[in-house]
Amino acid sequence: MQPLGPGDPLRLGPYRIVGVLGAGGMGKVYLGRDSAGQPAAVKVLLPELAGDRHLAERFVREAQTARAVTSEGVARVLAAEPESGRPWIASEFLAGPTLDDAVQKYGPFGDALVRELARSLAGTLQDIHVTGLVHRDLKPQNVVLTSRGPRVIDFGIARPEHGLTLTRTGQIPVTPGYGAPEQVLGQRVGPAADVFSLGAVLAFAASGRPAYAGAQVAAVLYDVVHGVPDLALVPDPLRQLIEPCLAKDPTARPLPGQIAEAARPPKGSERFWTVGPLADDIRRRETTADEMTGRGAGAGPGQPGPGPATSATSTARPSRRRLLLTLACGGATLAAGAGGAAWWLTSGRATASNPFDVPPAATVRAAELADDTGTPQPLWGPLESVADAGSPAPLPVRDVVVFAAAGGGVAAHGVTDGRKRWQADAAHAAAGYVSVADRLVATADKDGVLRTYVASTGEAKWTADVQVSSLLTADADHVYVLTSEGDLRCVSTADARVLWTRAPARALTGRPAATLGAGLLTVCGGSGDVVAVRARDGAKAWVRKGQAPAALAPAVDGGVVYLGGHTFAAVRASDGKELWSRDPLHAVRGDAYGWGPPTVAGGVIYALDSEALRHLNPDGTEEAAMSFVSGVAPPWQPPVAQANSVWVVESGDTGVSGLPRYGTDVEPQTYPLTDGGSRTAAGDRNRLFVLNSGSLLALPVY
Template sequence: MKPLGQGDPLRLGPYRLHGVLGEGGMGKVYFGVDASARPAAVKVLLPELAHDGHLAERFLREARTAQAVTSEGVARVLAADLAGGRSWIATEFLAGPTLDDAVTRFGPLDDAAVREVARSLAGTLQDVHATGLVHRDVKPPNVVLTSRGPRLIDFGIARPEHGLTLTRTGQIPVTPGYGAPEQVLGQRVGPAADVFSLGAVLAYAAAGRPAYTGAEITAVLYEVVHGEPDLAAVPEALRYLLAPCFAKDPKARPLPSQVAAAAAAPRQPEKLWKSGRLGEEIRRREVAARRVTARPAGPATGAGPDTAGGGPGVSRRRLLLAAAGGGALLAAAGGGTAWWLNRGAAPSDPFDVPPAAQVQAAPLGSADGTPTPLWGPLQDVADVGSPAPLPVRDVVVFGASGGGIAARRVTDGRERWRVGDAKADAGYLSIGDRLVATADAEGTLRTWVAATGSPRWTVDAQVGALLAADARAVYLLTTDGRLRCVGTDGKVRWTQRPPLSLAGGHPVAALGAGHLVLCTQTGDVAAVRAADGARAWVRKGQADGALRPAVDGGTVYLGGRTLAAVEVAGGRQLWSLEPLRPPRRGAGGWGPPAVTGGVVHALDCDALRSLHADGSQAADPMMVAGVVPPWLPPVVQGNGVWIVESQETGVSGLPRSGRGQPQTYALAGGPPRTIAASGNRLFVLNHATLLALPVY
């Protein structure tokens, strides 16, 4: 838990606030205590969103929805005040691990526990549905295991039956692998959607792994709609209970009452949560909760120097000691997420991390003349050695002047957040368009919410350089030259020696088709399997330096001495093209390619070439003023292909059709220059200057 900061309230209604449990893209959750020393999780809509009628509607509905559900199986709403500028909801504070945390720490639940979770959650869903609501987000992080049994939390996207989901712009209205097919397809949903999610939760509890998996979020969603659940690790005795829940047709799924009856749960289920390692963990957290809120003997004397906001008997020292001394607590924030009171750690489920707000694409500019910047140039904001800018929805990240990394809004260039102790030259990556991954000077892998800069999980991964990431894992080079994969659950999945020498500096990499493809500083290329880091193939002498590969489908495209198309899995060459001039003394050859819409764009000496996936010409070549190493991949945005040219020329956008005049924005000073694009905005780093250009 973090201490209260500048701008945080000291009191909301009857609750004295003692610290921040967590912050997401929409709200902030505080730990509060009322006059009776009763703890609560108090959720507040972020001030900058209070005037957004769409989000305010969701927040108001969340309170009304949670209050309407009176089942013993949910976290109760204690109070709410929806008047004035600070709308808040206080909910029951639950001490216990979430289901995903329990399975991660102690392994799959046994037969009796799975049956009891099935009975309990099915009964709770029956109560929820009786009020005319559909929860819509039943998943392991939203199930808290307490000494009284499982409790369902988070009614943030619950809706009346057959109602459309109300979400913040840019959010996925379903948790991949747990949302029903009709939710994935954006159709109206009913109670049967919660039954599908219940089946996925029970499969996870019984097997210790999700029923639907994939390398990308889209692959998981595809499997939910078109594939079948993987129940191989579910004990045979439990499959009859889960399998009917996964029916594609909502009408074919059982009712919650039928699931509860079929579960055949044990007669004394309370013993399940009071014994074994899981029972010990629940009891430990309950003791910590009592310690935090314990009132001292004698009357309260008000707020002294050791109190956090003046709550009776709850001192900041006691609160922090209880949290740090093994008393990890879990707050069920009613319509919010579960947050840990344990050194500020974030939820283990990466899908609980809020996405950055999606912004509207900028209108296309004119193809004639010189583009006028959308904003900037911002002078002396970037580090001269910064890697290329990284757009992540509503922010663009770069190495900051003076050290660390900074994020500025893509719409106007105003600073959104800054992290001073991040090591920018180790790189930064986007994880699923939600988190930004960085490393610090000690080699710790650190993650931040892209929209807000709020810290999330960290791993002591000995990071030397970050290579690539997707929604499920980060791939990196360690300080001692090994390849390492860290899952977004914060666990190291594998560590391997690279299949070729990485002498001379950090390699560049691309991820796709289940493989990580590396190009070293000496121009050698290797592919390893993303699942375990095992060698797939090696290709020597492809280039004279590190040129970033580009993966599209099952093919990786490589620049250098040739432009080669190679099978990602096996390394078989599909075709290759010679350059206009072979590489020599830093000139000639093919630059690193970029692939968009099945078309490969790459610089061939002084010409931009556009090719189909079979190597045939897709558009007429276009000449450029000249490019010198280090070559950068072209950036395709709008109707143009943007490249960084040498000397005083600057940044040029060439028509994708191969016909027409290029558009150039002049830059002074020569390299280093880097570019990136998103949402019809081209971001340019020129030395220490950052600007955004429109595209046509």
């Protein structure tokens, strides 16, 4: 956001102009507000171009096209004056990150969120196509994420169905990697072209990288027409949804309605846009935009008021100058709906020596799937005597796997070859370690100082003296810890400030297990009590006493928290109300039997029930027949779901076993391990990492 300058209008139609959102070769987009304070993105054709017949016609067509689409999934056109001396279009103002921005900040979306994105965008495309139009430029930068769900913007090159791809000499007719083969070739374009683009968008959301990429535009376009999409990092169940959309032949692609039906997101998945770190980000941007247009303080009836105050002084209405500065420094992503562009301005904080300037995480290809018969052969290892025998579970962070090093500190080895990449001797691994948006590894030293390291290189970054006893979990913006005083504490990753400290409703003993989701930090302590607090401010949400014999990590999916222990319970995240529960196969005797910590993957819940692996649906019914394993004993480990298999850590001389996820007749695979006093596992990108006492190895999955 920039202030108005010489030549900028003060008013356009009913809109008083507040500032400049952005500018391009054709025009400028302004932030305006009407007499009721409602914001709008107002796009204006540059005066020197108003006489260009071609551009003027395109501007008029854009206004007419966008007005013709009334779907809830697009940014609505509010008003337009395309034939005046200074043509303008006012559209719905969307204060939220683009999909491109969100994936860069928070990493690839999980299975359930990709499915909800697919359902929503496919429905929007269906609405667009019903009007006889083809969008023709669907890409991550043209999808804005709002608290009401994804919104499609930019109808600048939308045309009637079957219209030819018309370009000027030297122009590329599509966005490389997202336009369909028929668009690249300049052939007639129909709704199937948007389906191809949707497949490319979903592949990016699921993997964090484009399905078609390259150093040269020509090479990318060639691959779109003749090559194979790179879906190596897309989980297999999602690949089955996405791959048909990328068919070269337009007639082989599914219809948007079929995609929406095949996506099958879990019940309540539309709440993903209102709970969690991404939703918190959206709310912050909406609050800033409301304040900028005068709606954030003293809002009248039916108008949104300010967001929650973060300090005693934050209720004072900020000055217009300060708000402009906030927006200019990345406080909000401002998207102009029909204006044909979205802007996100980089933060002014980043400098070469700034400890909060963290480089993007390195990416690594998924491993090739192994055969589903016989004993798996290690990808590398076992590496003997590299780990501390009491290490927490290995932590894969893109191209490295992190664990407690033998002799002290935290070490990271490469996921593809097992070679040592770095070691942080100052870290006290007993406090645990967590990943911050797959960019940083956060841990603590013996004095309770929170320390962070660049995941790929081990470069030390920022620290915070916050009396850490245990690292609990993290998202892109926050690290959550348990202090030596037994308090829950939230630390900002933007400036290392303590955002809140709360004494939990129940004492959390031992090394607690925690998870984030549905706007909650849910923690299970060593006594088996479960405490849930609001992630944004630490306020108590609910408590569940005596759920488990030990600290078992909860799982959250679709607004429901799943808990192992004496029973397997599904509780509503908002208030802790039990939705359903399942008793274990055997009566609980001490800690000998019961349910282990759950894992949710592809909408299915996996958990050990004594010696059986159970596959449960979100309503508690059986997704597939239970599978029995040998040698499982406390402390329970969560199953690890990778590709088509679920891996279970067993005790004694048994090892780790991979069972089929989908109830097939495939026989389980077992990799035998000996000398297993302490044994844990974790998976990522078709690799299973196993710590067995002091050794580390990587196994393929099937």
